[in-house]
Amino acid sequence: MKISISDLEKNVISKELDYEEDTQAFAPEIELEKPARVKCSLSYSDGTIGLDCDVAVEIRLSCTRCLENYVLKVRRVFSARYCGRRSRRDAAAELEPGELDEDILPASGIIDLTDLIRQQLLLGMSMKHICRDDCKGLCSRCGANLNKEECSCPTK
Numbered sequence: 001m002k003i004s005i006s007d008l009e010k011n012v013i014s015k016e017l018d019y020e021e022d023t024q025a026f027a028p029e030i031e032l033e034k035p036a037r038v039k040c041s042l043s044y045s046d047g048t049i050g051l052d053c054d055v056a057v058e059i060r061l062s063c064t065r066c067l068e069n070y071v072l073k074v075r076r077v078f079s080a081r082y083c084g085r086r087s088r089r090d091a092a093a094e095l096e097p098g099e100l101d102e103d104i105l106p107a108s109g110i111i112d113l114t115d116l117i118r119q120q121l122l123l124g125m126s127m128k129h130i131c132r133d134d135c136k137g138l139c140s141r142c143g144a145n146l147n148k149e150e151c152s153c154p155t156k
Helices: 115-125
Strands: 003-006 014-021 035-043 048-062 070-084 103-104 108-112
Touching: 048 115, 070 115, 108 115
Parallel strands: 070 103
Antiparallel strands: 003 108, 014 035, 035 048, 048 070
């Protein structure tokens, strides 16, 4: 998703965006069950653009314990701020805590949110994909899915 900042700079105080995006736009490595739902609110004030986003997706995954496919619902709410370029004198100055989260506006005047949204989706996923908390996984001897059946392997 690309946003042109020229509209915001022409005395438009805020702008709402609401759209759906397909799988390939965000992350080819993530398989979405259906298009991602993205809602963004943009505001412009004193050369700074504030962005508040709400992203909701359903991701198709494979459980690392039992290897069954399942759908994980991920919702991320996040904010970002973009400011104009700093002068050379200001570049050497120490940043205030509130300025650490600011990005510099691109020279092209277009903000591309695709990578920012992709990062937020990846942060919303756990490192280990488990279909449910009580997943028993596979038998280490015969490979039976212990969620669906009992195996006849001897126990130690």
